[in-house]
Amino acid sequence: MRPDPTPAGRVAFVLSGSGSLGAVQVGMLQALFDEGIRPDLLVGTSAGAVNAAWVAGHPHSEGARELAGIWRGLRRQDIFPLDPWAGALGLFGRTNHMIPNAGLRALLERHIPYERLEDASIPIHVVATDLKAGHAVVLSSGPAVPALLASTAIPGVFPPVTIGRRELIDGGVADLTPISAAIAEGATQVYVLPIGHQWLRQERTNAVGMALQAFARVVEHRLNVEVAAYTQSADIRLLPTIDGPAVSPADFSRTPELISRAYRATRRHLSRQPSTPVLASVA
Numbered sequence: 001m002r003p004d005p006t007p008a009g010r011v012a013f014v015l016s017g018s019g020s021l022g023a024v025q026v027g028m029l030q031a032l033f034d035e036g037i038r039p040d041l042l043v044g045t046s047a048g049a050v051n052a053a054w055v056a057g058h059p060h061s062e063g064a065r066e067l068a069g070i071w072r073g074l075r076r077q078d079i080f081p082l083d084p085w086a087g088a089l090g091l092f093g094r095t096n097h098m099i100p101n102a103g104l105r106a107l108l109e110r111h112i113p114y115e116r117l118e119d120a121s122i123p124i125h126v127v128a129t130d131l132k133a134g135h136a137v138v139l140s141s142g143p144a145v146p147a148l149l150a151s152t153a154i155p156g157v158f159p160p161v162t163i164g165r166r167e168l169i170d171g172g173v174a175d176l177t178p179i180s181a182a183i184a185e186g187a188t189q190v191y192v193l194p195i196g197h198q199w200l201r202q203e204r205t206n207a208v209g210m211a212l213q214a215f216a217r218v219v220e221h222r223l224n225v226e227v228a229a230y231t232q233s234a235d236i237r238l239l240p241t242i243d244g245p246a247v248s249p250a251d252f253s254r255t256p257e258l259i260s261r262a263y264r265a266t267r268r269h270l271s272r273q274p275s276t277p278v279l280a281s282v283a
Helices: 019-034 047-057 061-072 084-091 102-111 144-151 179-184 207-230 255-271
Strands: 011-015 041-045 124-130 136-139 161-163 166-170 189-193 235-238
Touching: 011 019, 011 047, 011 179, 019 047, 019 061, 019 189, 019 255, 041 047, 041 179, 047 061, 047 102, 047 124, 047 144, 061 255, 102 144, 124 144, 124 179, 136 144, 136 179, 144 161, 144 166, 179 189, 179 207, 189 207, 207 235
Parallel strands: 011 041, 011 189, 041 124, 189 235
Antiparallel strands: 124 136, 124 166, 161 166
16 A cells, blocks of 8 residues: 655646547656656546556656557557447447447556556546536546546547446546646646647648647637636646647557657756746647
């Protein structure tokens, strides 16, 4: 069992989600650890919950490097395997999802080094969404893999996960960047690791591009609102997003580039970080 955390001066890492773009957070985590910044607790949503869960079991620089190695080995079919039969069942209403979560489950079972959330080396809080009630659910104890599958259950893509009496889906539906959960757990300094969305800077050439840009704008607005809402409650440090390619959340081919860009951007940011709270632009 982990030791009781110190109530004063608690540092939290808050990790948002967006599929394969979670690779950006890996570079951020490497930079934070290399600068000697370590969390007392972690809060994550969706892909960010998976990254947070790994760090909760390996809270050091070597752990961040190992996580980078895992990410570099991922391929789309590991997480989003295309199965025409499963897709057809979903399209025609025979199931409530397009892709089984067996691949993601196997990946989590292979790499998460503890069975229950409360057995992590440092506290980990996983955010999911209650499908019926529509509000965020913070999971801090219980089996780790089901909690992570719930937090990453993209509606319509992966199946919902039942935990207790609740049917849970992707945490990003209710709270993509759960700063409030970190503060509720006593964090006094919060490092926010946003994914960012390069689609904001891309020319809209088709319907998909328009939809992605609109989604990115909503995410940006929600993050700015939440950061502003909690600046009086804690020292909020929003890490910068990167200028890079507009990568699809299901495209893992650019992972090494995303990790490297995020690492360099974060190291630059931390090297000039003032002692007072910082509000960085996500645009």
